[in-house]
Amino acid sequence: MEIAAIFKYLYELLASTGLPSMLVDIIALGFAAVVVFLFLALVALFLVWLERKVSAHIQQRFGPMRTGWHGWIQTVADAIKLLQKEDTTPANADHPVFYWAPIIAFVAAFMAYVAIPFGDGLIVSDLNIGILFIIAITTFTIISLLMAGWGSNSKYALLGGMRSAAQVVSYEVPMIISVLAVVVFAGSLSMVDIVESQAKIYQWYIFRLPFGPIAFIIYIIAATAETNRTPFDIPEAEQELVAGFNVEYSGMKFAMFFLAEFVNMFTVSAIATTLFLGGWQGPLLPSWVWFLIKTFGMVFVFMWFRWTYPRLRVDQLMEFSWKFLVPLGFANLILAGWMKSSGWFNW
Amino acid sequence: MSELRTQEFQINMGPQHPSTHGVCRFILTLDGEVIIKAEPVIGYLHRAIEKICENRTYAQCIPVIDRFEYCTSMSSEMVFVLAAEKLAGIKIPERAEYLRVIMLELNRIASHLIWYGTTSLDLGAITPFLYGFREREDVLDLFEMTCGQRLTYNYIRVGGVSRDIPKEFIPKCHEFLDKFQGKVDDYERVLTENPIFLVRNKNVGVLTPQMAVAYGISGPSLRASGVKWDLRVDDPYSIYDRFRFEIPSFQNGDCYDRYLVRIKEMRESAKIVGQAIEQMPEGDIMAKVPANFKPPKGEVYSRIENSRGEMGAYIQSPGDSKKPLRVKLRGGSYNQLQVMPELVRGHKVADVVAIMASLDIIMPEIDR
Numbered sequence: 001m002e003i004a005a006i007f008k009y010l011y012e013l014l015a016s017t018g019l020p021s022m023l024v025d026i027i028a029l030g031f032a033a034v035v036v037f038l039f040l041a042l043v044a045l046f047l048v049w050l051e052r053k054v055s056a057h058i059q060q061r062f063g064p065m066r067t068g069w070h071g072w073i074q075t076v077a078d079a080i081k082l083l084q085k086e087d088t089t090p091a092n093a094d095h096p097v098f099y100w101a102p103i104i105a106f107v108a109a110f111m112a113y114v115a116i117p118f119g120d121g122l123i124v125s126d127l128n129i130g131i132l133f134i135i136a137i138t139t140f141t142i143i144s145l146l147m148a149g150w151g152s153n154s155k156y157a158l159l160g161g162m163r164s165a166a167q168v169v170s171y172e173v174p175m176i177i178s179v180l181a182v183v184v185f186a187g188s189l190s191m192v193d194i195v196e197s198q199a200k201i202y203q204w205y206i207f208r209l210p211f212g213p214i215a216f217i218i219y220i221i222a223a224t225a226e227t228n229r230t231p232f233d234i235p236e237a238e239q240e241l242v243a244g245f246n247v248e249y250s251g252m253k254f255a256m257f258f259l260a261e262f263v264n265m266f267t268v269s270a271i272a273t274t275l276f277l278g279g280w281q282g283p284l285l286p287s288w289v290w291f292l293i294k295t296f297g298m299v300f301v302f303m304w305f306r307w308t309y310p311r312l313r314v315d316q317l318m319e320f321s322w323k324f325l326v327p328l329g330f331a332n333l334i335l336a337g338w339m340k341s342s343g344w345f346n347w
Numbered sequence: 348m349s350e351l352r353t354q355e356f357q358i359n360m361g362p363q364h365p366s367t368h369g370v371c372r373f374i375l376t377l378d379g380e381v382i383i384k385a386e387p388v389i390g391y392l393h394r395a396i397e398k399i400c401e402n403r404t405y406a407q408c409i410p411v412i413d414r415f416e417y418c419t420s421m422s423s424e425m426v427f428v429l430a431a432e433k434l435a436g437i438k439i440p441e442r443a444e445y446l447r448v449i450m451l452e453l454n455r456i457a458s459h460l461i462w463y464g465t466t467s468l469d470l471g472a473i474t475p476f477l478y479g480f481r482e483r484e485d486v487l488d489l490f491e492m493t494c495g496q497r498l499t500y501n502y503i504r505v506g507g508v509s510r511d512i513p514k515e516f517i518p519k520c521h522e523f524l525d526k527f528q529g530k531v532d533d534y535e536r537v538l539t540e541n542p543i544f545l546v547r548n549k550n551v552g553v554l555t556p557q558m559a560v561a562y563g564i565s566g567p568s569l570r571a572s573g574v575k576w577d578l579r580v581d582d583p584y585s586i587y588d589r590f591r592f593e594i595p596s597f598q599n600g601d602c603y604d605r606y607l608v609r610i611k612e613m614r615e616s617a618k619i620v621g622q623a624i625e626q627m628p629e630g631d632i633m634a635k636v637p638a639n640f641k642p643p644k645g646e647v648y649s650r651i652e653n654s655r656g657e658m659g660a661y662i663q664s665p666g667d668s669k670k671p672l673r674v675k676l677r678g679g680s681y682n683q684l685q686v687m688p689e690l691v692r693g694h695k696v697a698d699v700v701a702i703m704a705s706l707d708i709i710m711p712e713i714d715r
Contacts, residue, residue: 058474059473155358311472314380
């Protein structure tokens with residue numbers, strides 16, 4: 001049975017109890033939030049494990065093997081360990097800023113899922129400005145990185161925070177432009193509408209030559225930078241800045257940054273799936289399975305990048321964004337607009 | 348509106364830092380991300396090896412000297428033993444000479460593999476690090492089956508080597524050499540033409556030939572600057588004049604050329620090992636050296652080509668004594684560290700790491 005039908009049934013059951021409709025909606029939303037949160041927490045734990053396994057096999061190792069079958073509960077063990085760790089705060093840290101930074105990172109990472117369709121009808125709230133909302137809310141991550149860098153009162157953390165702010169702001173621009181190309185073609189900002197405009201496989205935006213693949217590549221590059229992953233992991237360049245913005249964090253606060261990072265990776269993969277790969281649509285299997293298959297495929301690509309490439313230098317990173325990606329993105333956006341308005345490509 | 352004031356600030360890189368290769372410490376003065384001044388601080392790994400040697404017999408010195416440059420312990424032993432043999436005028440058997448060359452070159456490969464791994468790691472690519480260490484493991488296995496040690500071998504002795512290679516050494520070594528060129532191809536495929544690797548390394552940390560010579564830099568870093576100088580050819584020791592091999596050399600002197608030189612050197616070293624195994628005669632592995640080894644009065648300096656440049660040992664013998672009067676060791680890294688402040692000035696923080704990795708600095712050689 002479709003999961004969407006179960007939720008629908010539960011909602012109707014709640015509505016039939018005769019509670020005021022506003023209260024019903026609040027309860028339903030709260031329930032949805034809890035379900036999504038639990039799902040994402042599981043996904044984040046799974047991704048940590050997956051990252052270790054993927055990296056290990058790329059490097060001809062095995063990775064975790066002892067805790068459970070092929071080490072599948074390794075991340076649970078790690079999370080429990082992190083919970084037990086002492087939560088230290090540097091003596092000269094700016095306490096409120098230091099305290100709130102990981103929480104903001106965590107919340108911002110999870111908030112994006114309000115508007116992401118996990119399957120046909122599986123969406124917390126189909127906002128009519130869905131993609132705009134997602135991009136806006138994920139940008140909050142920068143604030144948390146800056147807060148962490150500033151609040152730690154450490155030079156390494158400060159350098160890391162500043163670098164990441166500059167980087168994420170720079171790559172936000174090409175990312176939004178590449179997304180806009182899709183929005184222009186779909187004619188809607190709503191995630192559901194965008195998915196539904198790609199009903200057939202040749203309608204997927206990645207296959208809409210010539211603008212689609214270009215937008216997709218720009219998006220992938222910008223998303224890699226946005227999630228601070230190699231080759232753009234400069235904010236946390238271990239070999240230069242030791243650990244970057246989160247160098248002073250320990251225990252659960254560190255775990256929150258860590259989990260937020262993996263949730264963010266899942267977010268950008270989910271957006272790529274929704275915008276370019278036809279979202280939940282596919283034959284035979286239930287829609288949410290297709291969504292997960294495509295999203296994890298994207299996640300694998302990001303992991304593949306990470307374990308293959310060296311890291312760029314800060315100034316080279318900026319140059320690449322402003323001198324190459326942004327002009328290319330704008331040209332691509334104009335192309336998409338022309339293709340849409342000419343009406344010749346609307347197959 | 349009040350004027351914004353900018354300020355230089357100092358950061359301390361090391362001695363506990365993931366990419367300073369041991370316990371090197373830099374005090375960096377930064378203007379934003381640009382380095383204005385870099386000041387290396389050394390001495391965190393000082394073990395007084397030279398002084399300790401004054402109170403030990405020559406045979407007892409060797410295990411200590413092993414720790415002088417522990418990435419290439421064979422070279423450390425070799426340079427000291429060569430000096431002692433020169434002092435006493437000992438002629439060593441043919442087979443021992445060949446064994447020494449095989450071990451030295453294998454050790455050079457192992458050392459370059461560490462360099463390959465750490466360089467890629469410092470540039471943020473983690474996977475090549477494990478590739479490098481995978482092949483290094485094979486080399487260490489060969490050492491282990493020969494002398495029982497994997498890092499500090501105590502293998503080369505005054506008068507020859509401590510023991511002959513076991514039967515299974517030669518097939519194992521052939522197996523390694525056969526696959527090694529292919530593995531180096533793999534290494535190159537990951538990095539050599541990777542655009543990110545290129546932008547990180549090309550024209551970064553350019554060491555001009557004049558500067559290199561003025562600072563006394565030797566080894567691969569010198570050859571990358573266009574000065575073709577290799578002691579194995581230009582001042583042959585042991586039996587290096589019997590092998591055919593190339594001395595790779597490049598012109599630009601940037602990090603990328605230093606990378607290419609070392610990659611090519613690994614290939615050449617493998618060729619030398621192959622030739623040495625082919626030519627190696629049967630026979631003794633130890634010359635007749637009295638247990639009570641007392642070299643005559645005098646002083647001597649010997650030098651060999653190590654993977655990090657010229658390695659030298661100076662021994663002063665008082666005559667009629669089992670112990671040296673004075674030992675002085677020279678490592679190539681010292682000069683390379685000296686040139687660092689000049690090389691990194693005007694570069695970014697990330698380049699310090701790239702330059703240091705490409706010079707292949709190792710601290711035990713500097714602090715001794």
